[in-house]
Every structure is written in C-alpha cells, then in structure tokens.
Amino acid sequence: MNKKLVSMFLAGAVFLGTLTGCTQPANEGKQGGQEAVKVGMVTDVGGVNDQSFNQSAWEGLQKGEKDYGIRISYQESNQEADYAPNIEILVDQNTDLIWGVGFKMGKAIEEAAENYPDFKFGIIDYAYEKTPENVVGVVFKEEEASYLVGLIAGKMTQTNRVGFIGGMDVPVIQKFQYGFMAGVKKANPDAIVDVQYANAFNDPARGKAIARQMYQRGADIIFHAAGDTGTGMIEAAREEGKFAIGVDRDQNDLAPENVITSAMKRVDNAIYEVSKRLADGNFPGGTTIVYGLKEGGVDIAPTTSKNVPQEILDFVEAQKQEIIDGKFTVPSTEAELNAMK
Structure with missing residues (x-):
C-alpha cells in the first residue's frame, strides 16, 4: 500500500x-x-x-x-x-x-x-x-543548568547526601546526572550523590518509590530528570517534608514549599x-x-529565590557567569567529571 x-x-x-x-x-x-x-x-x-x-x-x-x-x-x-x-x-x-x-x-x-x-x-x-x-x-547543554542546581543542592543539604533520579540511562539524561554531580562536588566536596534510573519517563509511582528509598537512606534533596516519573518524586518530597529539584520547566507549582529550584531546559x-x-x-x-546558558536555552527557575538564600543565589550567579564567559566547561560525562579539579 x-x-x-x-x-x-x-x-x-x-x-x-x-x-x-x-x-x-x-x-x-x-x-x-x-x-x-x-x-x-x-x-x-x-x-x-x-x-x-x-x-x-x-x-x-x-x-x-x-x-x-x-x-x-x-x-x-x-x-x-x-x-x-x-x-x-x-x-x-x-x-x-x-x-x-x-x-x-x-x-x-x-x-x-x-x-x-x-x-x-x-x-x-x-x-x-x-x-x-x-x-x-x-x-x-543540559549539564549547565544541572550544574547550577547541583551547586544549590551542595550548599543546602543538611545531611551531606543528595539524590538523582534519571528516566533512562542514555547520554542525554547522563548529561543531567554528571552536570548535577559536578555542581554538588564544587559546592560541597563532602556530599554524596545517590543515583538511580527508573527506566521510564511516564511512571510517577516508580519515581515516588525510588525517592522514598533515597530519603530513607538520608538524602534530603533529590533532583530528577525523568519526565512524568519525576512528578512522583516531587509528591514524595511533599509527603516526607524534604526538598526536590524539578526539571525542564519551573516545577515549583507542584509543591511550592518543597521544590527549591528547577533545571530549566527551554x-x-x-x-x-x-x-x-x-x-x-x-x-x-x-x-x-x-x-546553552549563553544562548538562553537553559537556566535555573525564576522561583528559585523563594526557597534559596540570597548568598547561595549570589554564589550560583558567579559560577553561571564563568560558564557563559567560557572560563569553565561543565562536565557532561563520567570521564569529564572525574577529570574535574
């Protein structure tokens, strides 16, 4: 036919x-x-x-x-x-x-x-x-926005343990992961990043279950790059009284007291x-x-100032400008992260 x-x-x-x-x-x-x-x-x-x-x-x-x-x-x-x-x-x-x-x-x-x-x-x-x-x-350049929210997580964690939930273990999501891990490492070398992939972008129940386990293990902030799966993580953060970091769009409206920032991908x-x-x-x-950041294609959410202290916002802004000026290239792979000084 x-x-x-x-x-x-x-x-x-x-x-x-x-x-x-x-x-x-x-x-x-x-x-x-x-x-x-x-x-x-x-x-x-x-x-x-x-x-x-x-x-x-x-x-x-x-x-x-x-x-x-x-x-x-x-x-x-x-x-x-x-x-x-x-x-x-x-x-x-x-x-x-x-x-x-x-x-x-x-x-x-x-x-x-x-x-x-x-x-x-x-x-x-x-x-x-x-x-x-x-x-x-x-x-x-997903890694650039992820780096900025990683800086925030590294500065704001009280337990020195944060989490990352990915939708699928593929290169585009790995860029979120390694950018985030680089930001956490820069802001707080003592912090541990708990990483898990859900193998789905449309399974909120799975995202919620993974998040609860991470919170139980001591994480107090979790960042997701998992589409609708990540909305389950945000629901868990609201129920557990923990912090969450959204992705792609400003997700603060899903839990205004819990979503402290979002890695916006425009x-x-x-x-x-x-x-x-x-x-x-x-x-x-x-x-x-x-x-990327320079082109206005990625950034942190405008609602970040609601829950993040000004001194941390100033720190993030300074790091952001270094990326825009070409003074620092954010890692997007495991090898690049391991090579970061």
Whole structure:
C-alpha cells in the first residue's frame, strides 16, 4: 500500500477513535492575508500534560499561536510504535513543520523527512551525523543548568547526601546526572550523590518509590530528570517534608514549599523560535542548533529565590557567569567529571 493511502487510512482511524493519538484543534484563520503556517508536534510517551518536557514543548507552540498566529496541533504517543503513525497523521493534515519531541523519535523523523521531502521537520534532543535539508535538530547543554542546581543542592543539604533520579540511562539524561554531580562536588566536596534510573519517563509511582528509598537512606534533596516519573518524586518530597529539584520547566507549582529550584531546559523557547523562523521564511534546515546558558536555552527557575538564600543565589550567579564567559566547561560525562579539579 502506498504511503499516501496509509496516511489517509490512519487519519480516518483517528477520526473514528481507534488510535491512541489525540489531536489538539489547530487555530483556524489567516495571517496577514495569507494562510497561517501550520506547526504540529508528536509527543513522547509522557504525553502533553507531563508537567515537564512535552508540556514545555506544547507551551512553546501555544506562545507562537498567540504571538504570530501559527496554527498548532499535537499528537500524543502512548508507546514508541505510535511515533510513525502520528507523524503520518500530521503529514496528511498538510502540517508545514512537524516536531518530534525527544531523542527516541530521531529515526522516525529521519525516515519521514526522506519519504516526504516537501515537508519540514524538527527534532528535539537529537543530532544527526548529517542533518537532512528539510530537518532542523535542536539540542541543549543540559549539564549547565544541572550544574547550577547541583551547586544549590551542595550548599543546602543538611545531611551531606543528595539524590538523582534519571528516566533512562542514555547520554542525554547522563548529561543531567554528571552536570548535577559536578555542581554538588564544587559546592560541597563532602556530599554524596545517590543515583538511580527508573527506566521510564511516564511512571510517577516508580519515581515516588525510588525517592522514598533515597530519603530513607538520608538524602534530603533529590533532583530528577525523568519526565512524568519525576512528578512522583516531587509528591514524595511533599509527603516526607524534604526538598526536590524539578526539571525542564519551573516545577515549583507542584509543591511550592518543597521544590527549591528547577533545571530549566527551554524546549518552549527553542520550538517557539524555530517555528517563528519558519513563519518568517527562514527555516534553518540542514542544521543542528545548540542551546546553552549563553544562548538562553537553559537556566535555573525564576522561583528559585523563594526557597534559596540570597548568598547561595549570589554564589550560583558567579559560577553561571564563568560558564557563559567560557572560563569553565561543565562536565557532561563520567570521564569529564572525574577529570574535574
């Protein structure tokens, strides 16, 4: 069966409610007398309301809808097998730019870009050896924001034991881990970092169970890079009266007295900016864009000042400036961490 017929079948299946993907209605209308640009995204398995990575991406599209009138939509993935069919649905809807949110979609986006050369695609957290001309890759220096929250954890721990919960043991999450460990080490050489991976980004119960064990072992602050799994950790922190550090977006609203800071990864800004460039006729296809502290792509949450003393904030700001000025490169691997003086 040819690919167009396949996509027509899939779109019809969604209409009948037989697929798991969920479409957010696009904004109808025109921009400046012309049809508005259509931008859609396919979520990773955490879903669009994961309070983390996917939600941040969707917020970036919503901002684009408000600011410059793009028409937006999404397809939710409940499993990895949903990626390709969800991309096909957006193709069938003649979406001008289709985003894959998460490194797991790297192969599916690459195949779609080859099959549909007249469409444009974006991929978050994936860098190809040779980026196709109709694809833009976006990656982040997650280790830089993680280093800053590690500094805060190292300064604020009362037990000299903190924790890290990762979603999956893969390079992009390891960057969070080793950046965090480097920050803790810089701020408090005596502190121990308890590390555990949950092997899931959409299992809050698992995150809560791991966090409780870490708190019982003496950790008083835990940082997560685990998507919706990490919301379980935050719930455990609230119940245990301990501290938590959020990720991707400012998660203080989930437990205002417990989430002392968040390592923000501005997926929303990246998707907003690239989508705007498409609307302006300047799509950066064939490239991979890197967002770090210097580019405003990562940082600590603006609510950090609610729970972190000013002297620690000043210390973190000084360290942040050294990174921006190129005086210090944050470790992103175990080898780089071990080599850090």
